[in-house]
Amino acid sequence: MIVGSEQEKSRAKQQEFLLGKLEPTPGQQFLQQIIDNSYDSIFVTDKYGNVLLANSGTGVFMGYTTEELIGKNVENLVKKGAYDWSPTMKAIKTRTVVSGIVRNKHGIQEMATSKPLLDEKGEIVMVITNARDKDLVEEYIAALEKERSIVHRYKTAVEYLSEVDSGNKEIVAESPQMKQIIKTSNVIAKTDSTVMLIGETGTGKEVMARHIHRNSYRSKEPFIPVNCAAIPHDLLESEFFGYVRGAFSGANPQGKPGLFEIADKGTLFLDELAELPLSMQSKLLRVLESSEIKRLGDTNIHNINVRFIAATNRDLKTMINQKQFRSDLYYRLNVIPINLPALKDRPEDILAFAHKFLEELNKKYSLKKQFSTQATQLLFNYNWPGNVRELRNVIERLVITSSSDILNFDEDSLVNRKPSLKNEQRCQQISRDYQGTLKNVIKSVEEEYINQVLAECGGRIREAAQRLGIHRTMLYRKLKDNK
Template identity: 75%
Template sequence: MVCENQKPNPTQQEAIQEEIRKTFGQNFLQQIIDNSYDSMFVTDKFGNVLLANEGTGKFMGLSIGELVGRNVKDFVKHGVYDWSPTIKAIETRSVVSGIVRNNRGNQQMVTSKPLLDEVNDILMVITNARDTDVVNQYFEALEKERTSVRLYKTAVKYLSDSDMENKEIVAESKQMRQVIKTSNFIAKTDSTVMLIGETGTGKEVMARHIHRNSLRSKEPFIPVNCAAIPHELLESEFFGYVRGAFTGANPQGKPGLFEIANKGTLFLDEIAELPLAMQSKLLRVLESGEAKRLGDTAAYQSNVRFIAATNRDLKAMISQKLFRSDLYYRMNVIPINLPPLKERPEDILALAYKFLDTLNKKYALKKTLSPKATRALYNYSWPGNVRELRNVIERLFITSAGEVLNFEDDFFMNSIARSETSAEKSPAPSARVYQGTLKKVLKSVEEEYVNQVLADCGGRVGEAAQRLGIHRSMLYRKKNNK
């Protein structure tokens, strides 16, 4: 017995051939042809059939005995089929392929290949064929695979274009802990969510949190900024288009966002910026779960979980005829309000230290915030919310030369310090001189120590409260009533 990967020597080859002849006789070539899945026959250089299998006879409506010995021109002449690739292959001395139709209307994809001798004379022509239904099924499966590949490639592009940093939500404040609790509960459902909050409050971070904790977590999360897509491209972006749908289109066509996010989550940020015409089309997809590519006649199913976000008053926009009321009520199934940073000051230092920790890891440094810096960050109103805080920390991290960020040379932080009533420069801690009543001095010392512990704990209120030996609610009061 010859091993699978072992090449037989000439003696072994002769033994194998002899074994085949003993098993099948001298007609072993006929056995090979008969057991071919495809229709197959062989002719000489004049087109006379030398060998044929049952598949060929079935397609032509003739027995093998009626095929062998006859010329293929006779089959065409008597209408057995409409034309002969074998004849074309003999005439052109080249491989010929095409669709052949028999007298019953059945079709096969046929290929005829001439075999040439050493002086380029035709010895024989080998013809094989396969039903077009099988061929079409193959091409449909191939196109389906290609479509899947295009979807994955497009999804990867969207994901790579977005901020893929693993953003964990900071929730030291009571308000944010309640938001997280609600989000974790509704994440397990497929209900549509509307995130409402000022610019920079972390709506996309919350949307990602809901997706990560949902039953769709292993499927795509596709974020879309509705305000960033030109109005004339909205329909092609959302629905996709087929090849040749319009001038300038991708010649391969393009999947739409509803296809890319299929089985996953589609996050529609700035949904208030969608024009009314697109709002109507979005409503149709929400209600039917069907979408249709531009230029296509067939609709496809889109199993998508929608999360929308806005910083605008949609009810006011409805009264101004700028937003459809039916879309609003369809999207506003579970509204979640994200409080601005000024309403949850307990999260300020925790966020600041989270951003600082990320930058330290990125640049292999160990920078930290000084007590003065923590006071300044805590006292600022942050109109730009979390986004502004992150940008400030990054800028100060990059521009500060030392490991302790005092922000002495930063205009932004100095402007905050000047707005504080107690912004006078203090001596070094070792040389600090206290004045006033004992109550006032104790309050100052307590404030400095609380800030120091918070800084040591990276802004984590729960951990700081434990180290201070007080309840976190008391720590909140001390920070809010200083």
């Protein structure tokens, strides 16, 4: 009872202060300054709707000074046209929090919320109302939606990329051809020009696309690789353009951004471009020309800023003649063509790749395996029709299946392919049980030592040539003569 009596006395003093009957304490003065300097409209009424306190924001909205508002009833303010309805009175009647948009006599709208404060008996003591300009609220909502959309886009990008096989993404360039391509790509990377990568399967087109993106001004934005051959034709449009909620049965109920949207401000890599059907080719052309997209089921058009890199292992000009590929799309994408040579045409890169893959696998499986002289020679001599991808698969198979730390191809399928009789004969000659003339023995020792140094140098021709004390062109010649 004493506690309740004290609470009632305290509440009575608060109301007397609000009605101006008591001098405010320093703390109350400080509170009044906070309320007066609030950007939002704030006012307090008693349980009958009589204004006890109001700040300047409320006065401006109502068209009264704060002093004029004190003691006025909100229902009378509505009748006089100060504003169109009172959330305060509705909160008193319903005894709940009430929110809504109110309009003043000048047509200005605010988003208002009225909250009744109840005592321990459930009786209303006062009602606190705060309001903010409706346009500002809508701006905040729009900004939040934009941020939410960006977060959703990046979340989708992360989910998409987590499903993509990253594989070998580090570029290797020991050969003169690849060094020149790298030099050219570094210049191209600084532009937004569309690039067409042309090369056989397994030549590293995605690795090159990533290199261009990594050295571009878009490097901090998403790199989205898309295998056009891996997407079913009936899903292409929804995958590329995305869709809104309820666009079609079975769709994500939240909607989904498409690949164009996910790659916004970044790079979209279109691998296996030739596999796109003609219907999708025309839609892609439209995006390339307008930089505009529209999700399935949406009425809004969105602008995108995407750098396109395309890749193919097929002859697109022949496909154009056969009416299988659009010529306008070809010329729109083929702005800067880059031809990636097959691995057999850049032998200097073979051993560099082989030792790189071996190093990765040794690290992954905590091994210390090395190539034998015979293995090094076979790697260099084989023509690698599957290019870098085949080379990596062969190295991985050899590492996993070999019980010895010295890797030989004796039981590997590569030997069974017999790339050339000359190579097979050469491999049979490699032996430490030297026979024949002194000239032949010296040649055999030279070959073994060259292979040993190459292995120790990780297949890097320049470094091996320096250790051997010969020019690299001489080393190339000796390797070719040994085939």
